[in-house]
Amino acid sequence: MKKLVLSLAALTLSFVALGQGNNYAQNYQKFEGLAMTPPMGWNSWNKFACNVDEKLIRETADAMVSSGMKAAGYTYINIDDCWHGDRDSLGFIQADPKRFPSGIKALADYVHSKGLKLGIYSDAGSQTCGGRPGSRGYEFQDAQMYAQWGVDYLKYDWCNTEGLKAEGAYKTITAALRKAGRPMVLSICEWGTDKPWEWGPAVGHLWRTTGDIYNCFDCVKDHGTWKSWGVMQILDQQEGLRQYAGPGQWNDPDMLEVGNGMAVNEDRAHFTMWSMLAAPLIAGNDLRQMSKETLAILTDREVLAINQDKLGIQGLKYSAKDSLETWLKPLDGGKWAVAFLNRAKVPQKVSFDWKKTPITDALSKRELNANKTDYKIRNVWAKKSQGTTKKAFEATVPAHDVVLVVLAE
Known part of the structure; x- marks a missing residue:
């Protein structure tokens, strides 16, 4: 009788464990049907770094429409690092109240009213690269907030990630986004260190293949503990990666520096080669005050058609x-x-x-x-x-x- 009781107890525990496993199973697969051609948009970092606020984002959305960039296919207005305020008493992230007094939801609504989509930034570590609150330990809460705000695109960085393994960390944020329920493009910004092209296609829609780009055609900027790369240096680092790219999954050689100080011919070459690579085209200049030459490069329909070709084959x-x-x-x-x-x-x-x-x-x-x-x-x-x-x-x-x-x- 004692053996029977113990067996029944063990059987009960196994059913409970199985039930819990089913209840808490995670979906590590990205949202399908997004980024079927390389994403096109704008990001604040290359030009403005941490100097972001809601006025800049609203004006940039206005400029994307009035300049003709939206008509040419640009869709995403992406806020990079430094938008963050503190977490509330329950751990939910808030926007910086001085920089974004209306909140991200109101900003998303404004961007959406223009027929555009809003992107936001976080980090797999405890802090972002700019020292703001990272998502480590708060992934599901952050994903819930982004979904409530109406975010369409998440760039997820890799600073301050002590002890984390990249594939596992990005699977966690993917599971969090799936749980939150709002389809979002996930931009894996792991810098190519852990070969994200090998595991990224199941988890995200694009993945950085290199460190940060630098506004220079052919040079390297040494920061001491890390380096940023000129356009030609990044181009060279795409060798051997083309087999991983295709509809819904893109090698990302980082954002565009067109309009940020290189010569027009160098901007033209930069934009051309990113289009040949079937790379995401994320402008990084000030859209509110572009030269006619910069605008002509960014909106050239024939070059964009090469980038956006539906076959999605990298050059x-x-x-x-x-x-x-x-x-x-x-x-x-x-x-x-x-x-x-x-x-x-x-x-x-x-x-x-x-x-x-x-x-x-x-x-x-x-x-x-x-x-x-x-x-x-x-x-x-x-x-x-x-x-x-x-x-x-x-x-x-x-x-x-x-x-x-x-x-x-």
Whole structure:
């Protein structure tokens, strides 16, 4: 009888444990159906760092509409670090009352009224990179607040994460977002240290592949314990990652520096290569006072079409010689984008014989063969037709610039 009682007790405990396990099971899968093309928007950090407030965000939303950026496809207005105030007595995060006196909900409502979406920032550690309250230990509460506020996009950083493992930490915030119930794009900002491209596709919609970008075409800024990277340095770090990108999952080489001080030709090359990479296009300049050249780059419909191509195939570097690189990107409808990037400080001549250079992309299983197909050539930035692939392509690429063409049957 004693054995029977013990067995029944054990059986009861096992059912209780099983029931608890079911009740508390977590969903570590991202929201599906989001970011099917690379996200397009704006983020406050590159230009304003911690100097953010609701006036800036409202004016930026206004400028995104009035400038034509919304019409070109830009959607997200993302507040980066330093919006945070304290947590309340129950641990729920609040916005800084001086910087955001109306609160994030009112700000989200304003952004939504413009036909745009609002993004916010947090950190997997105890503090953000700017020293504000991080989400560690408060993930589910923070996700609930973001959902209540109407947030559409979360950039989740990796400062002050002592002892945490990246994949587990990002699974936790994904589970929290799923529990909160509001679909949000999750931007994994782990800097590529723990190879997020290997586990990120199930957890988030984009993942940083490098450290922070720096407003420089070809240089490195050494901060002592860490470095930020120029545009060309970040481009080089994308090698070997293209197989991980596709609809709903994107390699993120960090936000754009277009309009933040580089020369126009360098901005054009930067924007072109991010489009060839199928990278998220998150502007980082002051939208309220852009030059016409900056606006023209950011809103060029033909370049944006390359970035937003529905196949979602990341471009490949085909060749590199004497600082002149040739990149190719398969596009929908049998088209190809081809970029000739000049990394040198002097102009370089291009002579590319299509018929002598049949190319097969093993990843996309696409062939560019001018012996089988005669392609028409469209020079994208010059806005003109430039013959066909029956003849070799001849051009001069200015220093720190690019020639971009689209081939169509």
